Amino acid sequence: MNEPAPRPAPAAEGPALRAGDADRDRVAAVLADALATGHLDPDEHAERLEATYAARTLAQLHPLTADLAVSATELQPVAPPSTMPVTALFSKVRRGGQWPVPPASVARARWGKLVIDLRHAVFTRREVVIEADAFFGLVELVLPAHVRVYDEGGALFGKRALPSAALDETQADGPVLRVTGRAVFGQVRIRRAGDARYPWREWR
Incomplete structure (x- = not known):
């Protein structure tokens, strides 16, 4: 058988x-x-x-x-998430929580402070671009550990600061954030959550 x-x-x-x-x-x-x-x-x-x-x-x-x-x-x-610019004009504006990050967006600070908190944001694309423009103001981007960031913007009588905390190498395949735009008499600050240079109370 x-x-x-x-x-x-x-x-x-x-x-x-x-x-x-x-x-x-x-x-x-x-x-x-x-x-x-x-x-x-x-x-x-x-x-x-x-x-x-x-x-x-x-x-x-x-x-x-x-x-x-x-x-x-x-x-x-x-349809992609809203790409309407987020602007802080003579004020302080903070955007955070579980919000979908569009493929391209604009963040503007005009005589004000704008905080874009990406720690719990939903990246719907592998690579996103944020145009950060600071004119006599501050744009601050707060990143989770797994996001890779490339600052491709410029400054004129201004300042651009990258995170001091290193990327978690175990997350090397994480989302990519490219930051463009200009800092004119202002500052674009990019940091990771927990960066000791910028305490929580500074931007909450």
Whole structure:
């Protein structure tokens, strides 16, 4: 009597094809929606978003949305988050919490202080650009440890300051923030949460 042939091992879910930035962006958009609707808590969202940016194949991306109401393969193109400029004019303005970071946005301080707190923000793209313009004012960007930042702006009788705290190398595949714009008789300050140079009371 012939014994039945052994069953082949199940293949990994999702095709073993290389994932591109557009694929990772689709997954990040699904995760952002799941966070906003309460299907993921902040810790779960952060963990899955980190895995999204680190994924190299579609097979690695598939499990990240497989248990959600809408998967990345079913997601339809949606309008990006609002790109309206955020401005502090003769005032202090702080933006924080779980807000979706658009692919490109503008932050302006005119004789005022503008704090953009990205510690709990939802990055819906692998790379985002913030145009930070300070005119006789201060624009401060507060970053979580896993975000890589590149300051590509300029200054005229002003100052631009980068974070002193080093990037957590275990998060080298995290989101990328490019900061453009100008500091004219003002300051653009980029720091990581916990930077001892700038105590919490300074910007809260």
